[in-house]
Amino acid sequence: MAIDYRESLEKLNELLSKSQGHAIDVELIIETLISENIDEELKTLVKLALESNEDHITMREMAEGIFNLFSWREENC
Secondary structure: OOOOHHHHHHHHHHHHHHHOOOOOOHHHHHHHHOOOOOOHHHHHHHHHHHHHOOOOOOHHHHHHHHHHHHHHHHHHO
């Protein structure tokens, strides 16, 4: 599955704007960046990566990580 990164980031920016500073569910961020039909395995992998990260992570770093994890899995599975 190919991802249009620019379109995905535009959707994420729209989601962030609509949230007005309120917390956004990680699954919603993943679905916004990749696809609404993304499987539970990728959601779990992203959540585990975020939980294991002890440092502060920016939204940009999170988006890049989600894209990279998705790409890695597509290439290796």
